[in-house]
Amino acid sequence: MSQLILVVDDEPKLVSVVRGYLEQAGYDVVVAGNGREALFAARDHQPDLIILDMMMPVMDGLSFLREYQKEGSAPIIALTARVDETDKILGLEMGADDYITKPFSPRELTARVRAVLRRAGGASPESKLLRAGDLLLDEDAHIVKLNNSEIELTPMEYNLLHTLMSHPGRAFSRMELLEHAQGFAYDGYERTVDVHIKNLRKKIEADPSQPEYVLTVFGVGYRFKARDKSES
Numbered sequence: 110m111s112q113l114i115l116v117v118d119d120e121p122k123l124v125s126v127v128r129g130y131l132e133q134a135g136y137d138v139v140v141a142g143n144g145r146e147a148l149f150a151a152r153d154h155q156p157d158l159i160i161l162d163m164m165m166p167v168m169d170g171l172s173f174l175r176e177y178q179k180e181g182s183a184p185i186i187a188l189t190a191r192v193d194e195t196d197k198i199l200g201l202e203m204g205a206d207d208y209i210t211k212p213f214s215p216r217e218l219t220a221r222v223r224a225v226l227r228r229a230g231g232a233s234p235e236s237k238l239l240r241a242g243d244l245l246l247d248e249d250a251h252i253v254k255l256n257n258s259e260i261e262l263t264p265m266e267y268n269l270l271h272t273l274m275s276h277p278g279r280a281f282s283r284m285e286l287l288e289h290a291q292g293f294a295y296d297g298y299e300r301t302v303d304v305h306i307k308n309l310r311k312k313i314e315a316d317p318s319q320p321e322y323v324l325t326v327f328g329v330g331y332r333f334k335a336r337d338k339s340e341s
Contacts, residue, residue: 112226113137115156117147117173118188119165123211126288127160130215131222144168148176156183158226160218161205163189174205184229186221188213214268215289220251239274241334244313244322246274255313266309269302273323278335280326306331 114136118124128138139154141147145168151159159177163170170187177185187205206225209218239246245254252259253270262270272281272289281289283302310317326332 111135111137112157113139113154114222115139115141115147115150115154115159115183117141117144117150117159117165117170118162119143120162126215127218130219134219134222136222144170144173144176147173151177151181151183155181158222158229159183159185160222161185161187163187184225186218186225214264216268216271217264220248223249239271241274241277241322244274246271253313260312262309262312263305265305266312269305270309270313270323273331273333277333280329280332282330286330302330 114131116124116127116131116138117140118127119142124140128140131138139150139156141150143165147159147161148168150156161170161173168176170189174185184206186207186209188209188211190211206228207221209221237248239248243256246252247254248271251267253262253267254260268289269286272286283300286302306323307317310320310323313322314320322334324332324334
């Protein structure tokens with residue numbers, strides 16, 4: 110049976126992105142828009158883990174934590190747009206198991222979910238190994254290897270490569286890649302993708318000027334080479 114994640118946040122776009130990534134990773138997801146709705150959802154669904162925004166209307170995250178601790182014990186990953194260290198410490202002292210600051214990568218959040226569930230003793234869905242030729246991406250270990258040697262990627266480079274390798278042959282616009290890699294896409298920043306792709310190619314391509322893995326789709330953006338039948 111799939112594990113159930115309760116996502117609590119008042120930003121519909123963020124909830125939609127997080128839900129999509131968690132479902133793709135094999136989890137079942139229920140959502141709530143504030144702490145009060147989350148209390149009812151937690152009672153009805155008994156989630157295996159809760160992703161909780163700390164700043165919400167009606168009932169905020171800390172108020173939810175105070176009430177939920179009286180009746181539930183699911184591990185909690187707290188989300189916040191604030192970077193105040195006091196907020197982080199308070200959230201953890203109130204019972205959160207992990208903490209992540211907005212904006213964040215949905216892939217990082219999914220990795221945190223796996224880690225927290227593993228620590229809590231739950232069996233999380235198996236990670237995928239993505240392969241193409243001599244290139245391997247291990248989702249669970251969060252590493253990339255080329256010719257069996259681990260290569261160092263920045264978080265953005267890793268997220269871009271993961272997005273492209275997960276959908277071989279599909280052309281992504283720069284805005285789509287930003288949204289997949291960061292969770293949000295901001296107008297005016299899409300050209301930064303070109304810089305990250307250039308740096309990524311230097312690390313994974315034998316000849317970055319003649320790429321074999323990350324291909325340019327003129328007028329659109331980028332795509333990862335379609336898998337050969339021998340790789341399927």
